[in-house]
Amino acid sequence: MREMEEKNMARRAHCLVLAYPLQGHINPILQFSKLLEHQGSRITLVTYRFYQNNLQRVPPSFAIETISDGFDQGGPIHAESHKAYMDRSTQVGSESLAELLEKLGQSKNHVDCVIYDSFFPWALDVAKSFGIMGAVFLTQNMTVNSIYYHVHLGKLQVPLTEHEFSLPSLPKLQLEDMPSFLLTYVEHPYYLDFFVDQFSNIDKADWVLCNTFYELDKEVANWITKIWPKFRNIGPNIPSMFLDKRHEDDKDYGVAQFESEECIEWLNDKPKGSVVYVSFGSIAMLGGEQMEELAYGLNECSNYFLWVVRASEEIKLPRGFEKKSEKGLIVTWCSQLKVLAHEAIGCFVTHCGWNSTLETLCIGVPTIAIPHWSDQTTNAKLMADVWKIGIRAQTNEKKIVRRETLKQCIRDVMESEEGKVIKSNVIQWKTLALKAIGEGGSSYQNIIEFTNNLFCSQA
Ligand code: UDX
Numbered sequence: 001m002r003e004m005e006e007k008n009m010a011r012r013a014h015c016l017v018l019a020y021p022l023q024g025h026i027n028p029i030l031q032f033s034k035l036l037e038h039q040g041s042r043i044t045l046v047t048y049r050f051y052q053n054n055l056q057r058v059p060p061s062f063a064i065e066t067i068s069d070g071f072d073q074g075g076p077i078h079a080e081s082h083k084a085y086m087d088r089s090t091q092v093g094s095e096s097l098a099e100l101l102e103k104l105g106q107s108k109n110h111v112d113c114v115i116y117d118s119f120f121p122w123a124l125d126v127a128k129s130f131g132i133m134g135a136v137f138l139t140q141n142m143t144v145n146s147i148y149y150h151v152h153l154g155k156l157q158v159p160l161t162e163h164e165f166s167l168p169s170l171p172k173l174q175l176e177d178m179p180s181f182l183l184t185y186v187e188h189p190y191y192l193d194f195f196v197d198q199f200s201n202i203d204k205a206d207w208v209l210c211n212t213f214y215e216l217d218k219e220v221a222n223w224i225t226k227i228w229p230k231f232r233n234i235g236p237n238i239p240s241m242f243l244d245k246r247h248e249d250d251k252d253y254g255v256a257q258f259e260s261e262e263c264i265e266w267l268n269d270k271p272k273g274s275v276v277y278v279s280f281g282s283i284a285m286l287g288g289e290q291m292e293e294l295a296y297g298l299n300e301c302s303n304y305f306l307w308v309v310r311a312s313e314e315i316k317l318p319r320g321f322e323k324k325s326e327k328g329l330i331v332t333w334c335s336q337l338k339v340l341a342h343e344a345i346g347c348f349v350t351h352c353g354w355n356s357t358l359e360t361l362c363i364g365v366p367t368i369a370i371p372h373w374s375d376q377t378t379n380a381k382l383m384a385d386v387w388k389i390g391i392r393a394q395t396n397e398k399k400i401v402r403r404e405t406l407k408q409c410i411r412d413v414m415e416s417e418e419g420k421v422i423k424s425n426v427i428q429w430k431t432l433a434l435k436a437i438g439e440g441g442s443s444y445q446n447i448i449e450f451t452n453n454l455f456c457s458q459a
Helices: 002-011 023-038 049-054 082-106 122-129 142-153 189-199 218-227 262-268 288-300 311-316 336-340 354-363 376-386 403-415 417-437 442-458
Strands: 014-018 042-048 063-067 113-117 133-138 207-210 231-233 275-279 304-308 328-331 345-350 367-369 390-392
Touching: 014 023, 014 082, 023 042, 023 113, 023 133, 023 354, 023 442, 042 049, 042 082, 049 063, 063 082, 082 122, 082 189, 113 122, 122 133, 133 442, 142 189, 142 218, 142 376, 207 442, 218 231, 231 442, 262 304, 262 328, 262 336, 275 288, 275 336, 288 304, 288 311, 288 403, 336 345, 336 354, 345 354, 345 403, 354 376, 354 417, 367 376, 367 403, 376 390, 390 403, 390 417, 403 417, 417 442
Parallel strands: 014 042, 014 113, 042 063, 113 133, 133 207, 207 231, 275 304, 275 345, 304 328, 345 367, 367 390
Antiparallel strands: none
16 A cells, blocks of 8 residues: 555656745745646745745645755845845855755655746756756746846846837837836846846746736737747636635635734625725835825725735824724735625725736726836736726826825726726636636646646656
8 A cells, every 4th residue: 555655656746846935926836836736746845944934824735845045044134235145045045955956856755847936047057957847937927027038138228218118029118117126227236137137047947937827918928939938827826716616625825924804804794896905915115105195095085995004014004093994994914815806895906916916807806006116017007008907096206196196096996987897807807817727728728738748757
């Protein structure tokens, strides 16, 4: 019996999944890993040692390992600078990953494929030095990746000197639509270098996987597949309990956070489509003035609101602002997917992180885009002008969305004819997303192709 089990184990492809220690990166790569497991692969999830305590909500069937970034006691905040962190974590991370692969190999737990977040380009070099297949996982969307790739190729010069950009297969982009690190290159060159570095060795990757779906990004997918023949869309990577409910055991796995169940109870007695949900993700830090404008805008609009204000941001709320009233509820964290799927939610005021964008699109909730930085500015452009699932709130000369603007945006999305069109668009995208990830769909087929290839390479 034991022998048989061992043989079965041996037949399962073993994927080592190297996750970047951020909520917005771990959530989608975890979901993807679950799909691989459903297709018969065995998963070892790896992240940096300093972050391991956050990995409490991981499928029990996954093995967990850690590697060092050289700062085991607390990660990047202990480094002198971003560059110092990158230099040390690249060197120590590479050595530590090599030790882990060595250890697993020696214990007859050989790894067939290293699937690594694109923020760890060095992981591919380590995998290759062991003769192991390397698959890069792109967490952000393909328009954004394509922009950084052009910078890497030297076909888009920074600092930017133009105001409008026409890149192959992308919509025309204005300066304000570009990923923010291209605009802040002079002050903070390392941020852009970090993002561009994702593409330094991508031509050597055996697979390039992206958390999006073909129908959403057709043009750029067609274009990039000519350059990277092994490019495949494998998203949206969202728990199936919020999509087609295909996998009954599919929980909302992710980073451990304290979630308020209170908000679901609070939503339960609100009328259908009457609540504005507001969240700026796990990292964005808004200025005090912007927080004040949002607070009063929400309080004065004619709808209910549920607002996630992380504990570290609460101090920026106006003095005496009520955190719970008949009109609104402020929580420090919630299960966003559960909230978006609640029938009381009418629209989502979002910073346009890529996960939030995919989640709202898959659940069918229209948006008001208030991007903060990074890829969010480009996602906001796509949301408003390409997929037409929301509107982008205009900022003033101080780059602040005023309360009057927010109130108008909420009216436009919740009450106007334009809002009805937006709602119908988002439902159409939702249908396409479900089709892509459902049996026989574009992403589903790509995942099957990828796993079949894993098993072939094992034989
Ligand atoms: C980061 C970047 O900022 C984002 O732009 C990039 O595309 C991915 O990495 P983050 O800012 O946290 O992510 O935003 P987002 O991508 O939207 O991810 C946040 C995740 O946290 C989502 O999966 C969302 O459902 C979850 N979340 C957020 C909660 O579960 N509860 C909350 O209260 C807020």
